[in-house]
Amino acid sequence: MALLLSTFLVQQFFWAAAVQFDAYFEEAAVKNNASWAKEESEIQQKLQKLESKFKKKPNIIYILSDDIGFGELGWQGGGKHRGTPGPGLDDMAYQGMRFWSSYSEPSCTPSRVAIMTGRHPVRTGLTTVLWPGQVDGLSPEEVTIAEVLSAKGYHTAMWGKWHMGEEPEHAPENQGFDYAYYGLFNGAPDLWPDGYEMTAETPNSHRSQFLDFPGIEGYKEATGIDLSVSAYVARKGQERKAIEGLAGRPGPKRQEVFEEESIAQILKYVKEKAKDPKPFFIYWATYCQQLQGVSSHFNDPHVDHLNAQASMMAAHSSYVTRLLDTLKEEQIAENTLVVWMSDNGPMYAFYPNSGYSWLRGGKGQVLEGGVRTPSMAWWPGMILANQEPVDLLHITDLYTTAARLGGALDAIPEDRVVDGVDQLPLLLLGEGHGRRKKIFFYSGEQLGALRHGDIKAHFQPGASGGLPKMEAYNVRRDPGEKYGQFYPYLWTVTPIMNDVKAHKRMIQKFPHRGTVEQPKSCAK
Numbered sequence: 001m002a003l004l005l006s007t008f009l010v011q012q013f014f015w016a017a018a019v020q021f022d023a024y025f026e027e028a029a030v031k032n033n034a035s036w037a038k039e040e041s042e043i044q045q046k047l048q049k050l051e052s053k054f055k056k057k058p059n060i061i062y063i064l065s066d067d068i069g070f071g072e073l074g075w076q077g078g079g080k081h082r083g084t085p086g087p088g089l090d091d092m093a094y095q096g097m098r099f100w101s102s103y104s105e106p107s108c109t110p111s112r113v114a115i116m117t118g119r120h121p122v123r124t125g126l127t128t129v130l131w132p133g134q135v136d137g138l139s140p141e142e143v144t145i146a147e148v149l150s151a152k153g154y155h156t157a158m159w160g161k162w163h164m165g166e167e168p169e170h171a172p173e174n175q176g177f178d179y180a181y182y183g184l185f186n187g188a189p190d191l192w193p194d195g196y197e198m199t200a201e202t203p204n205s206h207r208s209q210f211l212d213f214p215g216i217e218g219y220k221e222a223t224g225i226d227l228s229v230s231a232y233v234a235r236k237g238q239e240r241k242a243i244e245g246l247a248g249r250p251g252p253k254r255q256e257v258f259e260e261e262s263i264a265q266i267l268k269y270v271k272e273k274a275k276d277p278k279p280f281f282i283y284w285a286t287y288c289q290q291l292q293g294v295s296s297h298f299n300d301p302h303v304d305h306l307n308a309q310a311s312m313m314a315a316h317s318s319y320v321t322r323l324l325d326t327l328k329e330e331q332i333a334e335n336t337l338v339v340w341m342s343d344n345g346p347m348y349a350f351y352p353n354s355g356y357s358w359l360r361g362g363k364g365q366v367l368e369g370g371v372r373t374p375s376m377a378w379w380p381g382m383i384l385a386n387q388e389p390v391d392l393l394h395i396t397d398l399y400t401t402a403a404r405l406g407g408a409l410d411a412i413p414e415d416r417v418v419d420g421v422d423q424l425p426l427l428l429l430g431e432g433h434g435r436r437k438k439i440f441f442y443s444g445e446q447l448g449a450l451r452h453g454d455i456k457a458h459f460q461p462g463a464s465g466g467l468p469k470m471e472a473y474n475v476r477r478d479p480g481e482k483y484g485q486f487y488p489y490l491w492t493v494t495p496i497m498n499d500v501k502a503h504k505r506m507i508q509k510f511p512h513r514g515t516v517e518q519p520k521s522c523a524k
Contacts, residue, residue: 010379016391018414020510023502024438025421039416039433046428047405050335050382057152059273059336060402061282063320064109064115066161066290068342069312070372075098082356083304084313088321089376093338096378097387097427102437103451104344107363108186111395111441112164116144116175118399118420120442125513126162127444130163131187133225137165138175139287139513143413146176149281151411154271158182159262162283166443173234177283181243181265183231183258187290190250192219192227192367209291209350216250230259234446253313255292262286263319266424267326268290274330279379281402288316306352324378334381337397337405338429341476342373360481366441366458367449368481375524383427391434392451396420401427417510448501451475451494455489457496468493 015110019047029036051057051115067117072078074099080437109129110121116138118173121127123164124142138144146156156173162182165171188210193206196215213219220226234240247258266284273280292511293308294315302311311442320340327333346355375393377383378484400420403409412418419440426434441449449458472489473481 009357009385019409020311020414020417020422022417022419022440023506024499025435027433027502028437036425036435039429043424043428046345047381054332054335055337056277057154057279057406058318059279059281059332060149060154060405061284061323061336061338062115062398062402063338063340064112064160064283065286065288065340065342066286066315067344067347067355067363068289068374069346069355069359069362070374071358072313072346072355073374073378074344076374077358078356078517080302083302083357084310085300085302085305086313086317087374088319089340092320092324092338093376094245096338096376096383096387097389097491099375099377099391099393099453100371100388101390102341102375103441104342104373104392106366106441107344108161109163112162113142113217113276113400113421114395115283115341116146116164116420117142117299118145118403119280119397119416120417120419122439122442122445122505122513123146123417123419125509126164127442129186129475130165132166132227132230133223135165135167137167137170140169140174141513142175143411144176145402146172146281146283148403150176150178150401150410151404152406152408153278153483154183155280156275156283157269158285160265160283161186161287161290164346168240171232171234172241173236173238175235178236179234181220181231181262181267182285183235183287186229187287187292190229190254191229191252191291193250194252208351216281230254249306250417252292255287255290256315259287259294259312259315259319263322266323270323270326270332273329273420274332279335279406286316288312291350293350293352304352308353309355328380334379336379337382339375339379340378340397341365341375341395345370346436358464362441368456368475368479371441372479379428381428384430387430389426389434391426391431392436392439393423393426393434394420394436394439397436415510417506426439438499447500450499452496452499455492455496456481457489457492458484468497470496 039201064228075093078165079085105114107129113121113126142503156177157179158177159181166184192210192213195210195213196206198204216227227250229242230250232240246253259324289309289312293311297311297314300314327336345357347361348354357369361369394418404422421435439451456473456475458471473484
């Protein structure tokens with residue numbers, strides 16, 4: 001009888017919900033049906049006990065940081081040892097689960113698409129990093145995690161770097177969020193005016209990070225692109241309003257002021273919703289680290305003064321500590337899952353004002369340094385402290401995990417592939433219970449690599465006389481990808497090619513939404 005119930009549970013969560021997963025996961029679900037059924041029974045007991053105590057589904061907070069590489073945080077060997085102290089982030093990691101095999105997309109807009117939709121960006125048609133003046137954005141036909149959770153009664157709110165389109169149809173208040181305090185662009189445009197102002201009125205021998213920018217007004221006159229408003233505040237169903245003051249206009253202090261206002265609002269929101277009969281979902285896409293620093297943390301112990309982002313790391317760490325402390329004070333920590341993750345590896349273009357990674361590669365690449373990033377999960381009473389599993393985690397998994405946690409898998413449309421897998425078994429049962437064994441890595445529209453267990457194959461362009469054009473690494477033994485080889489891994493060719501073929505067959509069955517051929521412009 002117990003086995004029948006367990007089998008029913010696994011079918012309930014994976015098949016009755018009718019979520020269309022990629023081919024490899026469908027195969028894994030069938031292969032592991034018996035063991036996963038046992039896990040589902042245990043997980044359900046934990047969740048039902050929690051819901052009986054709090055009388056509602058768990059709250060969910062996702063914190064997406066920016067350009068923070070593998071090894072940047074103290075628990076991965078960085079922190080104060082690299083001049084980027086984040087003691088609060090380290091505390092969070094040791095109080096919960098630290099992921100050493102966590103992966104993002106290779107750049108900022110794609111990772112935001114992935115966490116919001118649970119899909120590789122190539123499936124959505126939005127594959128490129130967006131710049132001011134483009135009218136491309138997240139399609140309204142995509143169903144975000146905010147929309148999925150809203151359908152089940154969650155309050156939804158976001159703060160931070162949206163970076164998935166400037167037009168109203170792309171904006172968070174029209175993509176499922178009840179409230180949004182957000183910036184349109186990445187961090188670079190915040191420093192464009194500085195390059196103009198440094199030499200606008202007096203000679204200056206110091207070099208700006210950005211050259212020949214004509215100033216905000218000059219740029220608008222020359223291109224039609226208006227940077228004077230770079231951030232908005234909005235509520236669902238209402239017209240958005242430009243954020244006034246330093247937080248809403250590009251400049252050297254914008255991110256500092258924006259982040260300070262964000263954490264103040266987030267703490268207030270948590271306190272207001274703590275006793276609400278409905279749960280909440282917060283998406284905090286922090287500007288840590290996007291080139292700028294925070295003056296109030298500039299002289300914190302161990303902060304590298306040549307790296308402005310180091311003081312931003314110190315500030316962000318303190319903000320996260322305040323958030324976790326507030327959850328405890330409001331007595332809702334046990335009913336709140338908090339996941340922190342970086343959106344991609346470091347951008348070295350402005351080194352030493354940059355992040356860092358111990359791994360080869362950086363932002364924009366599918367090498368480990370570009371896509372393997374730090375992440376951790378915190379959930380007192382539900383996630384045992386001081387765990388460091390080797391199980392694979394991908395940024396798309398956060399989508400499906402949140403949907404499962406919120407009882408909202410049936411709100412995910414059936415007419416598209418969802419790449420994210422439910423990782424509640426890993427969170428609640430620990431190492432060895434992760435549901436992911438493979439990850440496809442896209443560079444724009446091209447499949448660039450595949451991690452299959454410990455083996456990662458990089459696919460290379462060009463002819464090879466009939467041989468597969470690929471290079472393989474054992475990234476457990478060689479996480480820096482220093483010793484790529486082909487012939488010693490000939491035994492991987494067939495299983496890897498079979499994975500790719502099955503993946504492509506699913507694409508034929510569920511075609512990509514479209515591709516962005518050339519950047520369009522909203523210049524008026």
